[in-house]
Amino acid sequence: MAKAIRLAQTGGPEVLRCEDIEVGRPGPGQVRLRHVAVGLNYADTYFRDGTYPVPMPSGLGVEAAGVVQEVGEGVAHLAVGDRVTYTGFIDTLGAYSTERLISAAPLIRLPETIAFETAAAMTMRGLTSAYLMRRIYPFKQGDTLLLHAAAGGVGLIVAQWARLLGITVIGTVSTEEKAEMARSHGCAYTINYSHEDVARRVREITDGVGVNVVFDSVGQSTFMASLDSLKRRGLMVCVGTASGPVAPFGPQLLAVKGSLHLTRPALADYIADPVEKAQLADEVFGHVAAGRIRIEINQHYALQDAVQAHRDLESRKTTGSSIFVV
Structure with a gap:
């Protein structure tokens, strides 16, 4: 049986x-x-x-x-x-x-x-990482990426792939152990969200500019910080909702925060x-x-x-x- x-x-x-x-x-x-x-x-x-x-x-x-x-x-x-x-x-x-x-x-x-x-x-995780790195945004060397859950399964693959492409990755983690793992797999910087302000640290790291793209698999608890971490006309990619779904909001919010772009992709549509x-x-x-x-x-x-x-x-x-x- x-x-x-x-x-x-x-x-x-x-x-x-x-x-x-x-x-x-x-x-x-x-x-x-x-x-x-x-x-x-x-x-x-x-x-x-x-x-x-x-x-x-x-x-x-x-x-x-x-x-x-x-x-x-x-x-x-x-x-x-x-x-x-x-x-x-x-x-x-x-x-x-x-x-x-x-x-x-x-x-x-x-x-x-x-x-x-x-x-x-x-x-x-590999196919998800593949469409994120090869289909979502035309990444080029020197771009910056904020990667939530950087020590997770997708996070570790994305960080390595981004390093291959010359992308600077800022990874968020919850412990120092996870921070070490994220850095060893390609994150140039890590932010411990349990005691650091994510958006503030991103601005410090990027000299106030913000990142080109955010990959946010956490959802509700990180959504606003993710938007506040983007540069003008940056792309917010809502990959998952580990902390719960994002609360409804008006599209004017994207204009106020810098004419931002937002997408909520699903693997099924890329395979x-x-x-x-x-x-x-x-x-x-x-x-x-x-x-x-x-x-x-x-x-x-x-x-x-x-x-x-x-x-x-x-x-x-x-x-x-x-x-x-x-």
């Missing part, structure tokens, strides 16, 4: 249950996939607590890597034994499992140079085109395989420890990437 983490209702981590499941045979367009490693992402908590509503009961998790066990009718681009990885949204929900049926469409062939554990830790998805995947896998970007897997959990994993994630005890080892 395969095992999967399921939930019958939304709520805190305690609603997660490890259950035995029957996987069955793949239907048309599907494969049966045995997982080796499963990604743990902050977005998983949004499905669990109802921020992202899904019908109940439900599986959880949208990212994993493993080996194709059986191929359904009409699947021509994959074969039994292929190493694959995937990430997505509703279309891939159910990754917290030892084995599953899944549509072949979102599956990405995994290069032999990338380990399953690395893939599970980086497919979502919807298979060609663009392949381009982004090839680029991030290439950086990792060549050693230009390191993937830090700092937390490993067993699948049955999903409750503790979610508690650690929401209490901000984690750094880098977290995975379930299946």
Whole structure:
């Protein structure tokens, strides 16, 4: 019997249950996939607590890597034994499992140079970092970037990628340990938001000018400081809402603060085109395989420890990437 983490209702981590499941045979367009490693992402908590509503009961998790066990009718681009990885949204929900049926469409062939554990830790974070660095803004050498949650999974990848492009990164963190990690991965400066005024420090670091771009994955508690850190006509990128959704505001606020630009992107819209998805995947896998970007897997959990994993994630005890080892 395969095992999967399921939930019958939304709520805190305690609603997660490890259950035995029957996987069955793949239907048309599907494969049966045995997982080796499963990604743990902050977005998983949004499905669990109802921020992202899904019908109940439900599986959880949208990212994993493993080996194709059986191929359904009409699947021509994959074969039994292929190493694959995937990430997505509703279309891939159910990754917290030892084995599953899944549509072949979102599956990405995994290069032999990338380990399953690395893939599970980086497919979502890597593709997110790829579109942020290559699609959101025309970065050039000498630009400045304010990066919230700089010691997180996406943060560490973005910081390294930005350093490759000659971008000056100012990272926000909550502890000195996280500050050291952020600096070692490419942040030229760090700001400890637990006792420093973020916008004031950004102005000091940039000689009063502000940064070209802010990547803000925190949301409610950092939104105004992020706007106040931007230079005139700068770009605010709302990547996530770890502290809660941003409160409604009038667009005049953007004019008052310097004719600012704002976007709220979603990964799904940057990997919807298979060609663009392949381009982004090839680029991030290439950086990792060549050693230009390191993937830090700092937390490993067993699948049955999903409750503790979610508690650690929401209490901000984690750094880098977290995975379930299946």
